[in-house]
Amino acid sequence: xxSSIKVILEPKSKGLSDCPGYKFAATSVDIRDNKSSQLDLxxxxxxxxxxxxGVFTLNDVxxxxxxxxxxxxxxxxxxxxxxxxxxxxxxxxxGHQGLADAKEMxxxxxxxxxxxxxxxxxxxxxxxxxxxxxxxxxxxxxCSKALNNSEANSEDVAKAILTxxxxxxxxxxxIIYNDxxxxxxxxxxxxxxxxxxxxxxxAFIVTDLDGxxxxxxxxxxxxxxxxxxSISIDGDMSTNDTVLLLANGDxxxxxxxxxxxxxxxxxxxxxxxxxxxxxxxxxGEKITKVVTLKxxxxxxxxxxEKIARSIGTSLLVKTSFYGSxxxxxxxxxAAGYAKAGININKLDLDYETIPVLRAxxxxxxxxxxxxxxxxxxNFSIHLNLNQGSSKYTFTTTDLSExxxxxxxxx
Amino acid sequence: xxSSIKVILEPKSKGLSDCPGYKFAATSVDIRDNKSSQLDLxxxxxxxxxxxxGVFTLNDVxxxxxxxxxxxxxxxxxxxxxxxxxxxxxxxxxGHQGLADAKEMxxxxxxxxxxxxxxxxxxxxxxxxxxxxxxxxxxxxxCSKALNNSEANSEDVAKAILTxxxxxxxxxxxIIYNDxxxxxxxxxxxxxxxxxxxxxxxAFIVTDLDGxxxxxxxxxxxxxxxxxxSISIDGDMSTNDTVLLLANGDxxxxxxxxxxxxxxxxxxxxxxxxxxxxxxxxxGEKITKVVTLKxxxxxxxxxxEKIARSIGTSLLVKTSFYGSxxxxxxxxxAAGYAKAGININKLDLDYETIPVLRAxxxxxxxxxxxxxxxxxxNFSIHLNLNQGSSKYTFTTTDLSExxxxxxxxx
Numbered sequence: 001x002x003s004s005i006k007v008i009l010e011p012k013s014k015g016l017s018d019c020p021g022y023k024f025a026a027t028s029v030d031i032r033d034n035k036s037s038q039l040d041l042x043x044x045x046x047x048x049x050x051x052x053x054g055v056f057t058l059n060d061v062x063x064x065x066x067x068x069x070x071x072x073x074x075x076x077x078x079x080x081x082x083x084x085x086x087x088x089x090x091x092x093x094x095g096h097q098g099l100a101d102a103k104e105m106x107x108x109x110x111x112x113x114x115x116x117x118x119x120x121x122x123x124x125x126x127x128x129x130x131x132x133x134x135x136x137x138x139x140x141x142x143c144s145k146a147l148n149n150s151e152a153n154s155e156d157v158a159k160a161i162l163t164x165x166x167x168x169x170x171x172x173x174x175i176i177y178n179d180x181x182x183x184x185x186x187x188x189x190x191x192x193x194x195x196x197x198x199x200x201x202x203a204f205i206v207t208d209l210d211g212x213x214x215x216x217x218x219x220x221x222x223x224x225x226x227x228x229x230s231i232s233i234d235g236d237m238s239t240n241d242t243v244l245l246l247a248n249g250d251x252x253x254x255x256x257x258x259x260x261x262x263x264x265x266x267x268x269x270x271x272x273x274x275x276x277x278x279x280x281x282x283x284g285e286k287i288t289k290v291v292t293l294k295x296x297x298x299x300x301x302x303x304x305e306k307i308a309r310s311i312g313t314s315l316l317v318k319t320s321f322y323g324s325x326x327x328x329x330x331x332x333x334a335a336g337y338a339k340a341g342i343n344i345n346k347l348d349l350d351y352e353t354i355p356v357l358r359a360x361x362x363x364x365x366x367x368x369x370x371x372x373x374x375x376x377x378n379f380s381i382h383l384n385l386n387q388g389s390s391k392y393t394f395t396t397t398d399l400s401e402x403x404x405x406x407x408x409x410x
Numbered sequence: 411x412x413s414s415i416k417v418i419l420e421p422k423s424k425g426l427s428d429c430p431g432y433k434f435a436a437t438s439v440d441i442r443d444n445k446s447s448q449l450d451l452x453x454x455x456x457x458x459x460x461x462x463x464g465v466f467t468l469n470d471v472x473x474x475x476x477x478x479x480x481x482x483x484x485x486x487x488x489x490x491x492x493x494x495x496x497x498x499x500x501x502x503x504x505g506h507q508g509l510a511d512a513k514e515m516x517x518x519x520x521x522x523x524x525x526x527x528x529x530x531x532x533x534x535x536x537x538x539x540x541x542x543x544x545x546x547x548x549x550x551x552x553c554s555k556a557l558n559n560s561e562a563n564s565e566d567v568a569k570a571i572l573t574x575x576x577x578x579x580x581x582x583x584x585i586i587y588n589d590x591x592x593x594x595x596x597x598x599x600x601x602x603x604x605x606x607x608x609x610x611x612x613a614f615i616v617t618d619l620d621g622x623x624x625x626x627x628x629x630x631x632x633x634x635x636x637x638x639x640s641i642s643i644d645g646d647m648s649t650n651d652t653v654l655l656l657a658n659g660d661x662x663x664x665x666x667x668x669x670x671x672x673x674x675x676x677x678x679x680x681x682x683x684x685x686x687x688x689x690x691x692x693x694g695e696k697i698t699k700v701v702t703l704k705x706x707x708x709x710x711x712x713x714x715e716k717i718a719r720s721i722g723t724s725l726l727v728k729t730s731f732y733g734s735x736x737x738x739x740x741x742x743x744a745a746g747y748a749k750a751g752i753n754i755n756k757l758d759l760d761y762e763t764i765p766v767l768r769a770x771x772x773x774x775x776x777x778x779x780x781x782x783x784x785x786x787x788n789f790s791i792h793l794n795l796n797q798g799s800s801k802y803t804f805t806t807t808d809l810s811e812x813x814x815x816x817x818x819x820x
Binding site: 059060062090095127239315319322332333336337343345357400405 | 472536726730733745751753809812818
């Protein structure tokens with residue numbers, strides 16, 4: 001019998017509460033020490049022990065919670081209690097004390113929630129400040145007593161992980177498999193320091209499917225490279241980036257039991273990650289435009305990626321996006337200094353469907369249409385090297401005066 | 411007999427006219443087509459044929475004049491007529507026509523000036539526009555008739571090569587060798603697109619010493635890597651970067667005839683290049699600060715350079731410089747994503763002489779002094795990895811709202 005499978009994205013996600021078998025809670029402990037009641041601490045747990053996978057920042061300088069969580073993943077990937085998260089302080093560059101504090105957060109969550117399995121720890125916020133660990137432990141106690149699977153608590157968690165984000169970021173996919181429905185629900189935060197390799201972003205994804213750590217890890221790494229790793233706001237990769245995937249097995253089906261289900265799972269996970277990544281870019285600090293770069297005709301995916309990143313992080317390209325200036329010369333210049341072996345005489349460039357270069361020759365008679373396209377809030381740029389069949393897609397933003405004003409001091 | 415040698419930098423350079431045996435002229439041909447009388451065309455020639463060396467952009471997309479000049483260097487490095495330069499149009503991404511136009515500029519200069527040797531060609535300005543070659547050829551004729559070695563003409567040439575620069579850039583070094591004095595005089599333009607590998611910058615250096623192409627090239631490449639290649643304004647490398655060194659041998663001494671003279675020549679050339687590079691950074695588009703990054707204690711120079719460039723091009727670091735915010739966390743973060751194997755627990759960081767980190771631990775009791783230093787217009791940052799003995803120095807700038815405003819459209 002052929003299995004019937006469909007993957008759909010929920011038009012309106014209710015966040016983690018979309019997925020059965022998880023509880024959550026968030027609270028405010030004033031981590032920023034500014035007498036605000038902003039939610040800044042959250043816990044996510046399973047009804048029973050969880051299987052898991054994780055992807056972490058490649059920065060040499062890893063925050064204490066990243067070091068701890070990488071260790072938890074290595075030692076206990078298939079028997080996890082949950083995740084404890086704080087915003088407002090990154091617990092990065094905080095030495096031995098920072099590691100001790102991250103450990104205390106993990107242990108405190110495990111003890112207070114009365115769940116006998118280790119917790120992942122995530123922190124995001126300013127670098128180089130000691131965590132207010134006492135306030136945080138009190139907050140963990142408060143959260144532990146408030147854990148439930150309500151939509152309200154779920155939304156509070158999505159709020160508590162934010163820093164300079166202006167909106168919560170949630171997305172849910174359903175896999176309809178014969179007469180069963182499985183769920184993958186994710187939340188994320190982004191806003192600044194977003195670049196290659198998930199900078200200053202956190203994402204937490206839960207599913208009711210079952211799966212081994214090895215299979216979950218494979219699926220997550222793959223989805224991550226096509227989503228969170230293909231966006232850039234400011235070219236800075238943070239010390240704290242973390243994506244975690246939890247599987248509680250409530251549905252009593254292992255996603256790898258059937259090749260088609262495996263495929264559907266990968267597809268659904270990628271869709272959720274991609275949607276969250278796009279939400280992160282669109283909510284980038286003081287951006288006014290989102291631009292998708294589609295690089296094709298390359299000799300390798302690596303080459304295509306190198307060119308995409310070079311264009312997508314060029315200050316001159318990004319400021320011209322901001323100014324709605326069809327300055328294709330800056331795009332070609334940035335593609336050229338990627339040093340990927342471009343031949344200008346083979347280059348085709350298009351703003352959406354409008355030709356800009358054909359075999360390196362400017363198509364000036366379209367100049368009015370160029371201007372129309374780059375004046376839009378969202379548009380795509382297509383660069384074909386005509387040297388091979390490999391391609392890469394990268395999403396970037398413009399660079400505004402307001403970004404500089406916003407970031408010139410914290 | 412021990413030779414007596416001294417290298418001095420002229421406190422007040424008179425530009426190329428400081429060096430005997432060269433003539434120059436500049437004129438205005440309205441290349442920008444804006445009815446302005448701005449100088450935009452210049453010629454530099456020797457009294458006789460010149461020996462030469464050159465360094466060019468590493469961008470895959472090389473402007474037509476770069477392609478032509480690389481060819482001139484390859485074929486005629488030791489019998490050069492001079493250099494013809496235009497500003498206002500880069501003659502980049504202009505296809506076969508662009509190459510034909512660059513060739514016409516070179517031939518026209520050779521014919522009009524009645525010098526029987528090939529000319530280098532340099533162009534700088536907007537990418538992707540056809541050169542107004544007729545106006546340019548008329549201008550070359552005008553310049554050829556006005557060639558002399560006056561200070562006034564020399565200053566006109568320094569002006570004619572500028573684009574968005576606000577100041578002319580000239581520096582002269584003298585080598586006093588026993589009872590003789592030799593000269594190295596240079597001019598440059600910069601302003602935007604300045605990054606690794608000399609982006610959108612031109613520099614022309616002349617000497618009255620003699621030397622083979624091979625020796626001149628060795629000295630120039632070395633000086634270039636320690637000067638023009640160690641500065642960044644916006645991280646963009648241009649299609650047109652060129653540094654040319656001309657030697658007319660008027661002094662009738664080959665600089666390689668004596669090991670000490672060779673050393674003095676290298677030193678003087680590096681001083682001139684370094685001074686011009688610093689002038690370029692200080693005159694960067696809409697910058698308010700110049701920051702020198704001194705990275706040390708690395709396992710290799712490459713590692714030190716990688717870290718310096720990562721910090722020096724980080725948007726978040728540059729905006730924090732602009733805001734006079736001692737946000738050392740962003741510096742450490744950028745050092746970390748250079749992926750050069752940093753160990754945070756060994757890091758020492760200083761704002762000038764004030765400790766920021768010792769073995770990765772913040773020295774918060776100095777926080778007031780941090781703020782004082784980063785509020786200055788010029789300051790240095792010292793990062794010691796304590797992993798080896800290699801080091802690298804890199805000069806960068808802040809990033810202001812005005813930079814964005816200035817570059818959002820052309």
